[in-house]
Amino acid sequence: SDELKELVREAKKCAKNGRVANYIPALGKANPTDLSIAIHYPDGNCVQAGDIEKKFTLQSISKVISLALVLMDRGSNYVFERVGMEPTGDPFNSIAKLETMVPAKPLNPMINAGALVVTHMIKGITVEERFQRLLLFIQDMVRDSNISYCKEVALSEFETANLNRALVYFLKQHNIIQEDVEHLIDLYTKQCAIEMNCFDLSKIGMVFAMDGVDPESGKRIMPVDVARICKTFMVTCGMYNASGEFAIKVGIPSKSGVSGGIMGSVPGRFGIGIFGPALDEKGNSIAGIKLLELLSQNYQLSMF
Ligand code: DON
Numbered sequence: 588s589d590e591l592k593e594l595v596r597e598a599k600k601c602a603k604n605g606r607v608a609n610y611i612p613a614l615g616k617a618n619p620t621d622l623s624i625a626i627h628y629p630d631g632n633c634v635q636a637g638d639i640e641k642k643f644t645l646q647s648i649s650k651v652i653s654l655a656l657v658l659m660d661r662g663s664n665y666v667f668e669r670v671g672m673e674p675t676g677d678p679f680n681s682i683a684k685l686e687t688m689v690p691a692k693p694l695n696p697m698i699n700a701g702a703l704v705v706t707h708m709i710k711g712i713t714v715e716e717r718f719q720r721l722l723l724f725i726q727d728m729v730r731d732s733n734i735s736y737c738k739e740v741a742l743s744e745f746e747t748a749n750l751n752r753a754l755v756y757f758l759k760q761h762n763i764i765q766e767d768v769e770h771l772i773d774l775y776t777k778q779c780a781i782e783m784n785c786f787d788l789s790k791i792g793m794v795f796a797m798d799g800v801d802p803e804s805g806k807r808i809m810p811v812d813v814a815r816i817c818k819t820f821m822v823t824c825g826m827y828n829a830s831g832e833f834a835i836k837v838g839i840p841s842k843s844g845v846s847g848g849i850m851g852s853v854p855g856r857f858g859i860g861i862f863g864p865a866l867d868e869k870g871n872s873i874a875g876i877k878l879l880e881l882l883s884q885n886y887q888l889s890m891f
Pocket of ligand 1: 645646647648679680699744751779843844845846869870871
């Protein structure tokens with residue numbers, strides 16, 4: 588719509604104040620001024636604006652989805668014995684709090700330490716089998732069996748993920764993780780490299796918004812409780828150590844990734860997919876956050 592185009596034009600202005608992530612070398616190739624959005628309604632309507640054909644990797648957005656799968660695989664008691672429910676106030680890849688926790692359980696599933704424990708809990712014998720189960724779950728939500736992962740980004744992260752390896756070694760020493768470190772990093776980097784456009788992402792956001800049902804097919808993808816837990820983490824930890832400010836300024840359960848993606852779920856109303864690769868200093872899409880602020884203000888979307 589024209590209104591949405593105007594908001595994209597306005598939000599795009601602040602992309603110049605951000606930077607594309609380059610600690611995963613392959614992500615450094617993104618165009619910092621790209622910005623796209625899709626809003627998906629339960630009746631199948633979708634409004635889009637900006638560079639909508641661009642694909643991006645989910646990165647940390649995948650953490651919400653793997654959490655949903657693992658909650659279904661293992662049940663919430665098992666999961667929350669191994670990963671906590673509290674925000675950290677630390678950067679997403681911080682190792683600092685782990686040593687202060689006894690037992691050494693990561694504070695929440697949205698920081699890397701917690702997400703690695705979640706990915707560890709995905710059921711299946713081989714990395715390939717576990718990855719396929721996660722991919723199938725995502726394909727089901729998007730209703731597109733062509734969704735796959737970007738080999739280049741996965742490999743680029745696998746080759747450089749030494750901080751994540753350090754987190755896994757620490758957690759393995761404390762018996763929170765049992766599997767081979769390289770296998771888990773392989774699975775985690777493939778998970779983070781799952782690729783789609785903002786239209787696809789808005790569909791996933793819609794499934795969470797609609798309490799785990801895909802309204803277009805009527806299919807229940809996950810139990811109500813699982814969708815509720817995931818949306819709550821999106822509010823408390825979805826934007827890392829910017830989650831508090833984001834809750835005040837936007838008030839939409841959202842999850843960001845360092846590729847510049849943001850998935851939003853306006854409870855009971857619609858799903859949002861955004862891509863804008865220029866990031867602020869906390870690793871969130873700078874123009875993406877601006878766009879959500881404008882949307883939330885103009886259409887009173889805050890849930891609070
Ligand atoms: O583990 C990593 O560093 C990345 N694969 C994902 C981190 C991420 O997306 C944090 N986002 N803001």
